[in-house]
């Protein structure tokens with residue numbers, strides 16, 4: 004019996020054993036592909052001041068009058084094409100849940116007092132509900148792990164903001180740690196390089212070029228100090244060095260531009276349209292900035308960009324999947340978690 008329990012009054016509720024929570028956080032995804040589910044998700048996402056850094060009053064007018072009435076049709080169509088019929092959810096949700104379950108199994112042998120869970124910045128399961136669930140299971144310490152390899156205020160920071168917002172409502176808070184971005188973590192670089200090598204080995208052709216495509220950001224955010232752009236370039240350089248490739252076999256591009264403002268360049272769409280006329284007929288794309296495949300990789304790249312390339316005269320195209328819930332992918336998260344738990348375990 005623990006010291007505290009021996010000294011409890013007899014009518015005191017039982018105290019749970021102290022545990023450590025590891026909470027994996029990802030972006031979030033709609034609950035379904037119908038108009039209102041998509042609209043609810045987009046409204047929450049695009050009302051986040053870390054994502055849209057504009058005057059909030061002006062932006063809410065634009066969002067509610069011009070974007071939310073129409074965008075859910077386009078976005079809903081994109082989600083419909085990749086929706087998992089069997090489990091009735093998006094791939095991002097499935098992979099994030101699997102990553103948490105597999106990480107839990109990996110850690111259990113060494114650390115029986117660790118509980119792993121997962122939550123989303125937008126939509127369900129909410130970050131707040133999972134922090135409360137971890138506390139209910141006796142977690143007095145919680146490590147928050149935003150599953151974005153490259154830091155951006157629009158992803159990493161807002162994931163942690165949401166967790167701290169939830170903690171503001173909790174009287175007896177757990178001790179909290181936040182994991183840093185892992186764009187140059189050796190386990191991540193090695194896993195990406197291994198995944199590229201094994202994917203290319205499975206083909207009966209060799210790509211002329213491999214594009215590492217990252218989600219874009221307004222260029223203004225970079226000028227205002229967001230390190231995302233540098234993190235993306237560093238990841239690509241380290242992977243290229245690990246593979247021992249020459250500089251011209253691999254390049255960086257940015258996808259998923261939203262709105263009219265200038266975003267980080269080169270734009271993936273423009274790049275892919277021009278490649279065949281420059282002699283690149285066989286193309287591979289990988290998206291290292293996504294810890295799990297999602298609408299931005301499966302629909303935008305593997306369907307949309309594939310078509311763009313073929314229509315521009317490209318001959319062979321392959322998409323290399325994200326690390327997802329593969330053993331290597333889960334080991335990347337395990338390595339990050341193990342180093343960030345130092346002193347707690």
Ligand SMILES: C=CC1=C(C)c2cc3[nH]c(cc4nc(cc5[nH]c(cc1n2)c(C)c5CCC(=O)O)C(CCC(=O)O)=C4C)c(C)c3C=C
Nearest residue numbers: 030031032054078093095155157218220261292297298299
């Ligand atoms: C991986 C890093 C990501 C960054 C950086 C990022 C910035 C960012 N995104 C938008 C707008 C949208 N993103 C959308 C989907 C989406 N974005 C990411 C990741 C990053 N976004 C993911 C993983 C997903 C997919 C989620 C899923 O359920 O599969 C969408 C919704 C889809 C659409 O309508 O196109 C929007 C909108 C902005 C404005 C932004 C930076 C400021």
Ligand SMILES: [Fe+2]
Nearest residue numbers: 030218259299
């Ligand atoms: Fe996005």
Ligand SMILES: [Fe+2]
Nearest residue numbers: 259260299303
């Ligand atoms: Fe997109």
